[in-house]
Amino acid sequence: MAMAxxxxxxxxxxxxxxxxxxxxxxxxxxxxxxxxxxxxxDDPGAAWxxxxxxxxxxxxxxxxxxxxxxxxxxxxxxxxxxxxxxxxFAALTPVQQTELLARMEACRAPADAWNQxxxxxxxxxxxxxxxxxxxxxxxxxxxxxxxxxxxLGLPYPxxxxxxxxxVSKQ
Amino acid sequence: xxxxxxxxxxxxxxxxGGIVAKQLASAGLSVVLLxxxxxxxxxxDRKDDLRNQRTTxxxxxxxxxxxxxxxxxxDEQGREQLVQPRDGAYNNNAACVGxxxxxxxxxxxxxxxxDFRMRSTYGAVEGSTLADWPxxxxxxxxxxxxxxxxxxxxxxxxxxxxxxxxxxSLPMPPLPPNRECQILRPAAQRLGLHPFDIPMLRxxxxxxxxxxxxxxxxxxxxxxxxxxxxxxxxxVIPAALATGNCELRTECIAKEILTDAQGRVTGIAYFDSxxxxxxxxxxxxxxxxxxxxxxxxxxxxxxxxxxxGIGNRHDxxxxxxxxxxxxxxxxxxxxxxYDDVGPGAGVAICDFNHGNAGLIGGGLLANEFIRLPYQxxxxxxxxxxxxxxxxxxxxxxxxxxxxxxxxxVQEMPVFESxxxxxxxxxxxxxxxxxxxSGHRHPNDSLVGQFLASKAESWLKxxxxxxxxxxxxxxxxxxxxxxxGTCRMGDDSNTSVVDKYCRVHDVDNLYVIDGSxxxxxxxxxxxxxxxxxxxxxxDNLVKSWKGRHGVA
Numbered sequence: 155m156a157m158a159x160x161x162x163x164x165x166x167x168x169x170x171x172x173x174x175x176x177x178x179x180x181x182x183x184x185x186x187x188x189x190x191x192x193x194x195x196d197d198p199g200a201a202w203x204x205x206x207x208x209x210x211x212x213x214x215x216x217x218x219x220x221x222x223x224x225x226x227x228x229x230x231x232x233x234x235x236x237x238x239x240x241x242x243f244a245a246l247t248p249v250q251q252t253e254l255l256a257r258m259e260a261c262r263a264p265a266d267a268w269n270q271x272x273x274x275x276x277x278x279x280x281x282x283x284x285x286x287x288x289x290x291x292x293x294x295x296x297x298x299x300x301x302x303x304x305x306l307g308l309p310y311p312x313x314x315x316x317x318x319x320x321v322s323k324q
Numbered sequence: 325x326x327x328x329x330x331x332x333x334x335x336x337x338x339x340x341g342g343i344v345a346k347q348l349a350s351a352g353l354s355v356v357l358l359x360x361x362x363x364x365x366x367x368x369d370r371k372d373d374l375r376n377q378r379t380t381x382x383x384x385x386x387x388x389x390x391x392x393x394x395x396x397x398x399d400e401q402g403r404e405q406l407v408q409p410r411d412g413a414y415n416n417n418a419a420c421v422g423x424x425x426x427x428x429x430x431x432x433x434x435x436x437x438x439d440f441r442m443r444s445t446y447g448a449v450e451g452s453t454l455a456d457w458p459x460x461x462x463x464x465x466x467x468x469x470x471x472x473x474x475x476x477x478x479x480x481x482x483x484x485x486x487x488x489x490x491x492x493s494l495p496m497p498p499l500p501p502n503r504e505c506q507i508l509r510p511a512a513q514r515l516g517l518h519p520f521d522i523p524m525l526r527x528x529x530x531x532x533x534x535x536x537x538x539x540x541x542x543x544x545x546x547x548x549x550x551x552x553x554x555x556x557x558x559x560v561i562p563a564a565l566a567t568g569n570c571e572l573r574t575e576c577i578a579k580e581i582l583t584d585a586q587g588r589v590t591g592i593a594y595f596d597s598x599x600x601x602x603x604x605x606x607x608x609x610x611x612x613x614x615x616x617x618x619x620x621x622x623x624x625x626x627x628x629x630x631x632x633g634i635g636n637r638h639d640x641x642x643x644x645x646x647x648x649x650x651x652x653x654x655x656x657x658x659x660x661x662y663d664d665v666g667p668g669a670g671v672a673i674c675d676f677n678h679g680n681a682g683l684i685g686g687g688l689l690a691n692e693f694i695r696l697p698y699q700x701x702x703x704x705x706x707x708x709x710x711x712x713x714x715x716x717x718x719x720x721x722x723x724x725x726x727x728x729x730x731x732x733v734q735e736m737p738v739f740e741s742x743x744x745x746x747x748x749x750x751x752x753x754x755x756x757x758x759x760x761s762g763h764r765h766p767n768d769s770l771v772g773q774f775l776a777s778k779a780e781s782w783l784k785x786x787x788x789x790x791x792x793x794x795x796x797x798x799x800x801x802x803x804x805x806x807x808g809t810c811r812m813g814d815d816s817n818t819s820v821v822d823k824y825c826r827v828h829d830v831d832n833l834y835v836i837d838g839s840x841x842x843x844x845x846x847x848x849x850x851x852x853x854x855x856x857x858x859x860x861x862d863n864l865v866k867s868w869k870g871r872h873g874v875a
Contacts, residue, residue, distance in 0.1 A: 190711070190712065191711040191712070191715075192711070192715065192716055193712065193716070195713060197716070197720075212382065215382075216381075216382045216383050216390075216410075217382075252712065255711070259710075281710055281711050282381075284711075285698060285701045286374055286381055286382075286698055289373075289696075289697035289700075289701060290373055290374040290697075290698050291371075291372055291373050291374060293372070294374060294382065302697055305716075305720060306719065306720070306723045306724075307723075307724065308664065308697070309664065
């Protein structure tokens with residue numbers, strides 16, 4: 155009961171997973187995908203900022219209608235990756251990873267992996283959700299440590315001028 | 325148990341309904357104000373950059389909820405889609421006490437004289453039901469003033485040489501300019517334009533017992549944390565309740581308008597929050613649900629005398645749905661323009677609202693409200709990639725070195741753009757849902773292109789090294805600025821309500837909200853909705869002769 159209330163009772167995978175919806179291998183692939191969409195440089199990238207946690211959480215909330223797209227899309231990415239490079243996406247070099255993402259963006263990923271959902275449609279979802287998780291409010295599970303807000307030089311807390319603002323309640 | 329009979333029911337506690345409830349209650353009528361949403365506070369609806377009126381990717385925080393309130397949207401190709409409030413195609417406004425005024429950007433525009441006389445000014449327009457209003461700017465002028473002083477407006481439009489005559493200045497001075505305004509105002513002057521401080525329903529100084537704006541970045545799309553933004557929820561609705569004559573019932577879903585055998589309205593059937601079906605009787609009923617929902621309620625109120633919905637004898641209810649085609653441009657600069665001082669929008673021009681060679685109408689242009697990081701992701705010129713290191717580099721370089729100028733195109737009303745009730749789909753309460761279909765008039769894109777190019781020149785004059793346009797498409801528009809579906813007119817064959825907002829066929833039924841707009845101006849429409857609410861209430865109160873003698 156307490157587990158369900160905490161939102162961690164939604165176990166969908168067969169394997170024990172620290173995630174709510176994602177399986178361990180799916181989360182690994184997703185982290186690699188997100189980290190090419192917003193890669194680390196002087197500022198953290200999407201994986202460090204816990205964009206995977208954001209997506210996983212929203213797939214058990216407002217974005218739950220997209221669960222099938224993620225389950226199918228992540229598997230199709232790995233299938234494409236094995237077809238093209240003989241390994242799962244997370245094991246590829248950064249050059250290979252961006253190459254596959256660019257193919258997906260252009261809808262030129264190996265066709266047999268994408269007969270239920272176009273690679274471009276999944277790419278669009280990934281980019282949008284990665285942006286949400288990276289730039290959105292940390293309360294939704296991403297933007298760890300307000301990484302993107304720091305990168306843009308946005309002061310914190312975001313509501314300024316209110317002298318009695320209580321940071322401890324954030 | 326039967327509910328106690330009252331003098332008036334007002335359906336919808338938004339910009340129009342809140343004012344009507346207060347005016348009627350102050351005049352001594354007993355009023356029930358029904359609202360389908362809740363009374364939200366900024367403390368429950370915490371600032372959330374993924375869940376607000378501008379970005380609804382995680383939901384529409386000010387209602388209605390996604391689970392119980394579907395609509396059907398029919399696109400230009402005729403494809404039907406079931407949509408939820410968070411989807412753009414839903415054309416949501418809000419469902420809460422205050423309606424859109426709780427979370428709006430709060431620009432407080434008076435329409436111009438020509439905005440009430442579009443047909444006389446521009447002639448007949450093919451493919452459009454363009455018409456003059458049955459009332460003029462002069463009829464509304466005193467009521468604009470009432471709205472400005474009672475709800476509370478700050479700003480200074482004395483430099484706007486295009487505005488219609490106002491008898492009284494605004495009650496509050498403008499907020500000091502942020503950096504964007506300091507850059508854009510002189511640039512507009514160099515171009516020979518006439519920039520001025522935007523009138524805003526926002527306290528720049530303490531007013532009406534509430535604080536001044538603290539200039540945070542969370543303004544448009546959010547409830548104000550310090551209650552400095554003025555809507556009906558913190559002005560007229562509390563005043564209505566304080567009279568002791570008005571009862572506000574929240575989470576109440578109006579099902580239909582009830583009529584007797586003679587076709588007079590007897591009350592409203594609605595579902596309360598449990599939900600139980602209730603019947604509230606009244607001497608008169610005012611519908612203020614905004615253009616989509618007011619039309620839906622009229623169309624869902626069928627009887628022997630009104631087989632196609634009440635007020636719909638001539639098939640005009642739900643027609644002419646219009647909003648605003650937003651247009652504009654973004655510029656990138658070599659210097660910082662962004663100082664993170666809200667509300668952001670501050671400077672505007674009305675040089676292009678009318679008198680544009682070869683074009684019908686126009687619209688204001690103003691600098692954009694403050695940008696939240698996720699929204700800024702979309703402010704990207706086409707040559708910059710959407711992802712990868714180049715994206716990140718662009719965000720770092722441009723977030724503070726960019727400005728946007730946007731404005732609402734005055735849309736040409738189109739008869740085929742409409743709200744119907746869907747024959748199949750029902751909401752959680754079993755009520756047929758709104759079905760939206762239609763398209764914009766071709767003139768809207770032409771004006772959009774024109775205004776966007778003016779926005780670009782303004783940005784270039786301000787020093788932009790790169791600019792690009794945002795130009796509206798041809799899809800249906802009826803979102804937060806939705807209007808037109810219960811047109812006001814003298815001829816009952818081509819309109820739904822008379823010039824006092826009374827439904828032609830029915831002497832004790834009124835529609836008082838943006839639905840009655842014949843045209844929607846090149847301006848945010850809320851102050852006009854408010855002015856009409858004061859104007860129509862004034863007439864209603866003057867003609868009120870007690871329970872049995874409604875005019």
